Amino acid sequence: MNERISREDVAHVARLACLSLTDVELDAFTNQLADILEHAADLDALDLETVEPTAHPLPLINVFRDDKLGEAVDREKFLASAPEVENNQFKVPPALGEHS
Amino acid sequence: MTVQETVLAIQKGEMKAQEVLESHLKTIQDREEEINAFNLVMTEEAIKEAEKIDSLVAEGKNPGPLTGIPVAVKDNICTQGIPTTCSSNILAGWLPPYDATIVERLRDAGAVIVGKTNLDEFAMGASTENSAFGPTRNPLDTTRVPGGSSGGSAAAVAAGFTPLAIGSDTGGSIRQPAALCGVVGVKPTYGRVSRYGLVAFASSLDQIGPFAETVADAALLLEVISGHDPLDTTSIPEPPLDLSSALTQGVEGLRIGVIDELSGGAIEGISDDVLACLEKAVEALTSAGAIVERTSVPSTVYGLSAYYVIAPAEASSNLARYDGVRFGPRVDAKTTSEMMVATRTAGFGDEVKRRIMLGTYALSAGYYDAYYGKSQKVRTLIMNDFAAAYEKFDLLLSPTAPTTAFPLGDKTEDPLQMYLQDICTISSNLAGHPAMSVPFGQGTDGLPVGIQVLAPATDEHTMFRAGAILEASNQGQS
Structure with missing residues (x-):
């Protein structure tokens, strides 16, 4: 179906996934991903033109809860899990202008 | 003794939940070092829970269908204030702020949660070797794997650590380890058991289910954890299962x-x-x-x-949340994006990285x-x-x-x-x-x-x- 996934493809995908790979890892992952995708190429044998996709196995549609007051999320409890917090908010290193 | 017999014996006062727990803790002490079924044995909490069960029985109350039964829970299911790691370094030290619905249901049924079991990191694997806590070994032959990803839960039941255990099954992660360890394992219908508090791997495939030594015990545990949960929008709107008549129907x-x-x-x-x-x-x-x-x-x-495209695709999206901002450890860096890359690179193991990349690729422009x-x-x-x-x-x-x-x-x-x-x-x-x-x-x-x-x-x-x-x-x- 497609050309074998390349080292550059894997490097690109790693960037998209926020992962950093060493050269050795990049080689290994490229081979492994290529093998797996090659196995998936058996789907090419199927005529799927008229088949609808399935995203989910249950026929549940638009599930709403009753509009009743419930227990509110305890802000303190959730903030306690964070690596860094300031003024009741998650704190991160500089996010803007980082490429300048 | 079957679980049902033990439950009756405790309820009648012929046995104590504390004695049942003690004998299982002893078995754990004898063999856990060799098997490594648990990421955490909750000895103190379990003893307290067993005491509570015994005092309820002493007051003439019925603590429920699992009165005093020790249960092991896979470590990708949230337990409030108790580490839940998914066998990953990226959740090291994280304490969930709430209990999974099934954890509440187990406690409401009188069960005693004994520990959190080992798994392939984020339930991705078939051998319980991809774990930050080291591999679990098959109690029947310790040179062999227990299967996976719920290998710790399967091994816990096979080794007699607990008569019952909870696992999750996204592509076979309850059934395959059950087969390899010689125990009963059930993947219920999708939506039968609430996924609220199950750390998501592939949301359209994940389902929680029971491990037990016998079919009857598995049925009992499934009855307890099944049934509609408004906290899970994919939960089937039906009451808990009643399977007792199935066991003798032929x-x-x-x-x-x-x-x-x-x-x-x-x-x-x-x-x-x-x-x-x-x-x-x-x-x-x-x-x-x-x-x-x-x-x-x-x-x-x-x-x-199809599975090895769909499951990684969903996983790549679900696991985007581990970025060092809201929970889990952080690897410091000068900028937010560098921090995220450093945190994820250090925190995830190889199999998880492989699947995230596979899924990202399968969803990326040109390949979708x-x-x-x-x-x-x-x-x-x-x-x-x-x-x-x-x-x-x-x-x-x-x-x-x-x-x-x-x-x-x-x-x-x-x-x-x-x-x-x-x-x-x-x-x-x-x-x-x-x-x-x-x-x-x-x-x-x-x-x-x-x-x-x-x-x-x-x-x-x-x-x-x-x-x-x-x-x-x-x-x-x-």
């Missing part, structure tokens, strides 16, 4: 189809000794009055390929239709083929795993070989159907073989009828 007149593709047909790699056990299982069901015939579910052949779109269509074909088979049959039958337990390290270098362990189990997840593994016979290596009973959506009851017959016949033979 299979007289039931039509059971043996999936040809998984029993010597189109799919290769199912070992001869496993197929021999399947033949014996067919004989057992036939002599119990079922009408058993071979049948074809043609697109199961494509299940593995070729991989993800196509796989979703194959999912429809599989559901159609199952629907056609269930017009002729009440249940389907196949092996659970292609082989008995394999040696540690055997498949760690070749991901595709590891993925093939899921070949018999994956289609049930794609279809959302229930399936269970029941120990039946042994391989030539003396290790247990599991037979898989598959049922249409929401028909756990008929599935347990066949499970009970297989178990009775297997015990008659051994």
